[in-house]
Amino acid sequence: MLKITSLVTIKVTRILKSNNVASAIIGLIKTLGIMTMKWTDTLTIAESLYDTHPDIDPKIIRFTDLMQWVLDLEGFNDSPEKCGEKILEAIQLAWIEEAE
Numbered sequence: 001m002l003k004i005t006s007l008v009t010i011k012v013t014r015i016l017k018s019n020n021v022a023s024a025i026i027g028l029i030k031t032l033g034i035m036t037m038k039w040t041d042t043l044t045i046a047e048s049l050y051d052t053h054p055d056i057d058p059k060i061i062r063f064t065d066l067m068q069w070v071l072d073l074e075g076f077n078d079s080p081e082k083c084g085e086k087i088l089e090a091i092q093l094a095w096i097e098e099a100e
Contacts, residue, residue: 036077039070039087046094048073058095063088 037044049058049069066088070076 037073037075038078039082042087042090042094045070045073045076045091046098048075049091049095050098058092058099061092063092066092 037048039045046058049056049066052073053069063085067080067083070083070091071080
């Protein structure tokens with residue numbers, strides 16, 4: 001419960017600072033579990049990874065680790081078989097942008 005509470009706090013803070021309020025609200029809804037993340041939700045996944053792994057440099061991660069971290073995210077609900085290198089690259093790039 002504490003994990004969800006801190007993620008919600010982070011997401012609400014993002015909504016208040018965001019230029020794209022709609023995207024930030026969708027991220028909050030997904031965090032709350034009202035809506036689940038799929039592999040195609042690369043931006044939301046990247047934001048969640050940034051929040052859950054703040055000490056990780058996304059420029060040097062291995063795709064095997066990245067895939068497992070995505071599968072472990074709260075609110076992620078998609079099949080590992082639907083993931084490919086292009087999706088992982090998109091998530092990594094979005095995470096790099098989020099970190100900068």
